[in-house]
Amino acid sequence: MAQTLDSIFAALADPTRRAILQMLLEDDMAVTDVAEPFEMSLAAISKHLSVLSRARLISQEKRGRVKWCKLDPDAMKSASTWMQGFGQFEPVDFDGFERFLECELDAPEP
Amino acid sequence: MAQTLDSIFAALADPTRRAILQMLLEDDMAVTDVAEPFEMSLAAISKHLSVLSRARLISQEKRGRVKWCKLDPDAMKSASTWMQGFGQFEPVDFDGFERFLECELDAPEP
DNA sequence: GCGATATTTAACCAGTTGGTTGACGATTGC
DNA sequence: GCAATCGTCAACCAACTGGTTAAATATCGC
Numbered sequence: 649m650a651q652t653l654d655s656i657f658a659a660l661a662d663p664t665r666r667a668i669l670q671m672l673l674e675d676d677m678a679v680t681d682v683a684e685p686f687e688m689s690l691a692a693i694s695k696h697l698s699v700l701s702r703a704r705l706i707s708q709e710k711r712g713r714v715k716w717c718k719l720d721p722d723a724m725k726s727a728s729t730w731m732q733g734f735g736q737f738e739p740v741d742f743d744g745f746e747r748f749l750e751c752e753l754d755a756p757e758p
Numbered sequence: 759m760a761q762t763l764d765s766i767f768a769a770l771a772d773p774t775r776r777a778i779l780q781m782l783l784e785d786d787m788a789v790t791d792v793a794e795p796f797e798m799s800l801a802a803i804s805k806h807l808s809v810l811s812r813a814r815l816i817s818q819e820k821r822g823r824v825k826w827c828k829l830d831p832d833a834m835k836s837a838s839t840w841m842q843g844f845g846q847f848e849p850v851d852f853d854g855f856e857r858f859l860e861c862e863l864d865a866p867e868p
Numbered sequence: 869g870c871g872a873t874a875t876t877t878a879a880c881c882a883g884t885t886g887g888t889t890g891a892c893g894a895t896t897g898c
Numbered sequence: 899g900c901a902a903t904c905g906t907c908a909a910c911c912a913a914c915t916g917g918t919t920a921a922a923t924a925t926c927g928c
Contacts, residue, residue, distance in 0.1 A: 825874080
């Protein structure tokens, strides 16, 4: 679990990878489509995806020659759970999505 | 903000730094006391603390020759907020925790 | 003032990261 | 069958990380 948190937080520490996760929030995507908005090589994106995959933040499934990437929220949830040790609970937060959108404005690229 | 998230998640990606944060959850601590349970040099811990400090996960205040380290929940809060876009995680009341920390301050200083 | 204590800085080292290019293995459509 | 598409792998590079030891800087107690 500690090693899991290592890889999850390390994966989240890169703005390109966070942007990829936010793209996947919209829909599952093929590797080539994930790469399209970024100004870097496909190989670089492929590496980023494997980092996300090893951290189990995404899952990947190959169908034909296309590899589909899909968000897997469990890992993010365990990171979030770890962080909850640093705060107290409060009832469901309806502003959450709004604040998320504000953060998204600051994301790099696409 | 994007750069902030970079440094916050990068800081959280190291198990030593996460352990330090959990120690600080109990109480504010001097650098030497933070270092005591770890099997590494004081200089290494000092570096870890400066990473945490640059990420604003802790604040540091020098009183005399002792530098006190104190949790600063704001940074963790923004990371948690970013993550909330990815699931129905329980949100965290970091403001409540901050009030809790302020109460702690009234406790007798070591 | 002086020795002890608290902490940071500098120089260094090995390993990791994030990117590149180019070659390669599968799969598809014609 | 064969050219195009999808994606990874290998080799390489510069920059960063996490650790070390040794020296430097403050401050404290006496």
